[in-house]
Structures are given as C-alpha cells and as structure tokens.
C-alpha cells in the first residue's frame with residue numbers, strides 16, 4: 001500500500017509522516033499545488049507506480065480540491081486510487097455534498113477522530129440499556145439535562161470540533177448544547193455533562209498525545225486497503241478493527 005498524504009506539513013501530517021517512515025510504508029506528499037489541476041495531479045500520479053489510499057488531513061478546501069480532481073480523472077487513472085480517508089474536519093454543507101457525490105467514484109471514509117477511545121465513546125452513546133433505551137433517552141427519563149464541551153488548542157480553525165458534532169449526533173444532543181473552548185496546546189478533550197437537581201455525571205475522552213490520531217489514521221488506511229471496498233460512503237465501524 002502507498003499513501004498519498006494531503007496535509008503532510010501540518011501538526012498531524014508531520015506525525016503521520018514520521019509514523020509511515022517508522023513502519024517503512026511508502027508515501028507521497030500531496031501539496032496544494034498538486035491539487036490545482038489535472039495535469040499537476042497526473043504528474044504526481046506518474047511518479048507513484050503502486051495503488052494507493054489518499055489520506056486527507058488538511059483543511060476543508062484541501063478536501064474540496066481532491067474531490068474535484070477525482071471527479072475529473074479518467075477511469076484508468078482513477079483505478080490507482082483505492083480509497084479516500086478524510087480526517088479533515090469543518091466541512092460546510094456544499095463540501096459534504098461534494099464528498100457524497102465523489103463517493104460514487106471511489107470509496108470514501110470520513111472519520112472526525114481517529115482514536116479508538118472516541119470510537120468507543122460513540123458506540124456507548126449509540127448502545128441500548130437493559131430497558132432498550134439509549135443512554136440519552138434513559139438520562140432524560142431520569143431527569144438529567146445534557147450538554148457537551150470540547151476543548152482544543154488555540155490554532156484549531158473549526159468549531160465545534162468534528163468529534164463533538166459526531167458525538168452529538170450519536171447521542172442526539174442538540175448542536176446548541178455544544179460549547180467550544182480554545183486554550184493553550186490542548187490536544188483534544190470531549191466531555192458530555194449530565195446534570196440533575198442533586199447530582200451530576202461526566203463522560204469524558206482525553207487525547208493525551210496527537211500521535212494517537214496518526215496511528216489510528218494509518219491503521220484505518222491499511223484496513224480499507226486490505227478489504228478493498230467498492231465505491232461508496234464507508235461506515236468507519238467496518239474498518240476500525242482489523
């Protein structure tokens with residue numbers, strides 16, 4: 001497997017490159033210039049002889065650019081790309097629509113958080129209690145009010161975080177109940193607060209180091225490459241465990 005990496009010079013991208021080198025996996029850095037038009041991208045593809053997974057950990061405009069390239073590539077060149085894994089967050093509705101239409105051409109997997117802990121968090125929110133209720137339904141029935149906070153470093157561009165949006169969807173927590181804090185160098189904290197008259201409860205995930213996301217992203221790329229799914233919007237749940 002070869003990885004085409006968009007966002008290689010970024011905070012996360014740098015760690016992904018280090019990890020790929022450690023694992024002796026081959027990769028190509030895809031710069032913003034490579035995504036400007038088909039000839040630029042074709043030049044890059046011609047230097048890669050193997051089939052590849054493209055990992056996008058850039059900004060929403062980077063995602064938009066790679067989607068436009070994919071939608072305009074000839075079928076024979078498209079065959080070289082086995083999947084597009086998107087870790088970038090903060091897409092607007094138009095960009096989400098573009099991703100959906102691009103998934104008709106290649107398999108696309110969008111993962112707002114590559115950590116296993118957040119995956120577990122999401123599954124907890126979607127699970128059913130012994131009475132057949134979701135955690136949120138049970139909490140509300142027991143008189144708990146629910147809200148979420150997410151805390152990240154000050155250089156993060158989007159708010160709320162992609163993870164907060166994903167967790168809120170899983171727990172059916174209204175978007176207006178999410179608060180975002182940007183402070184210092186926090187890698188990523190997500191908490192759900194449950195509050196009743198005389199007691200409170202908190203479910204919290206803390207990312208202790210950014211390399212966690214790099215490891216998760218590469219593992220996911222490997223799993224998708226091995227399973228070789230057909231074009232479409234992939235459920236990350238089908239690829240998180242190898």
Ligand SMILES: NC(=O)C1=CN([C@@H]2O[C@H](COP(=O)(O)OP(=O)(O)OC[C@H]3O[C@@H](n4cnc5c(N)ncnc54)[C@H](OP(=O)(O)O)[C@@H]3O)[C@@H](O)[C@H]2O)C=CC1
Pocket residue numbers: 006007008009010011012013030031032035057058059060061062065086087088089090111112113114115158162213
């Ligand atoms: N899914 C997950 O688990 C995680 C997701 N993220 C997400 O990943 C993304 C990157 O985060 P982070 O590394 O902190 O951000 P950085 O700002 O450090 O890096 C952004 C990267 O994107 C590149 N870039 C920006 N615009 C374009 C473009 N138009 N075309 C190609 N490349 C472009 C930048 O390149 P240049 O140097 O040329 O500006 C840079 O390499 C964010 O969306 C963040 O939310 C972050 C952590 C975990």
Ligand SMILES: O=C(O)C1=N[C@H](C(=O)O)C[C@H](O)C1
Pocket residue numbers: 089112113114152156157160161162163164187188189
């Ligand atoms: O930008 C970040 O740093 C992070 N972004 C992702 C998000 O928006 O949820 C994942 C993680 O929390 C770090």
